[in-house]
Amino acid sequence: MSVLRARCPGCRTMTAVAVDDDYECHSCGAVFHAGLVRVPRAWGAGGAAMAEAAWLELPYPETAVVERDTLEEQTETVAAALPRVPVVLGGCCCAHIGAIRGLSRRVGRLAVVWLDAHGDLNTPETSPSGDAWGMPLRRAIDEGSVGAEDVALVGTRALDPPEVAFMSASGIDDDIDRALAGAECVYVAVDADVLAPGELACFMPEPGGPTADELAAVLRRLSLGPVPVAGLGLTGLRPEADPAAVARLAEACLQPSRAADGRTTR
Structure with a gap:
């Protein structure tokens, strides 16, 4: 596929064409404010x-x-x-590594807001499981795609001791304003397990966490904030997850704003 032409979710044909930041379907006339990248792999047992x-x-x-x-x-x-x-749909959280890498090549300074019940800050040496999906945020930081000072880890409540130590040493916390300060744009990574159990079918639920409405409010604030949202990733879901509920979260994060002259802007 090409980023210039995409499959319209309504027509199911390759008739959605990139126009500036949007896609416009030449068949049905629908306008979309993001393009979907599917990453159907999970790097772990x-x-x-x-x-x-x-x-x-x-x-x-x-x-x-x-x-x-x-x-x-x-x-x-x-x-x-x-x-x-982009809307990156995993698969496991390793899908976010490529999104962060690609977006970091476009801008001088990228922030990442990582919403996840788990830290994803292990390394092969510290991981209790050895599953790569417990390491993607640390990998993005270690490879230089995002600086630790530009990362906020939000909703996390199941951390391994080495992850706690790394957060303390690197200054990572849940302060979104700190992470956004000085950034040109932000990538928002959502693992569905950040939600309270039962809110959305996810792979590794953990006690506690926000409701779907509370998470949508956080995403909406990011969308309307001073730092543009460059992309969104959604991972850690189960196939029985309600697509409409997932779409509502995406729409909260990627809703377009209006410039003074009426143009749709990011």
Whole structure:
């Protein structure tokens, strides 16, 4: 697929064409404010359900499907395949690595707001499980795609001791304003397990967490804030998750704003 032409979610044909930051369908006339990148892989044991969830139907034109044999190949392919404003649908949280890498190449300073019940800050040496999906945020930081000072880790309540130590040493906390200060734009990474159990079908639920409405309010504030949202990632879902509920979260984060002259802007 090409980032210039995508599959319209309504017509199901390759008739959605990139126009500035948006996609306009030449068949039905619909306008979409983001393009969908599916990443149906889970880099760990027993993650088949997460991989299947990458096929949930969302109201955005499909610009790419990334399935690769290694995590590095996946990461680089996602980075290269991003539309102007991406919605990355995993799969596991490793899908975010490519999104962060690709967006960081476009801007001078990228912030990341990572909403997740888990820290995802382990390394191969510190991980209790060895599953790569417990390491993606740390990998994005260690490879230099985002600075630790530009990361907010929000909703986290299940941390391993090495992750706590890394947060203390690097200054990572849940302060979104701190992470956004000085950034040109922000990537928002949402693992569904950040929500309270029962709010949305997810792979690794943890006690506590916000309701879907509370999470949508956080995403809406980011969308309307002073730092533009460059993209959104949604991961950690199960295939029985309600697509409409997932779409509501995406729409809260990616709702367009209006300039004084009436033009749609990011």
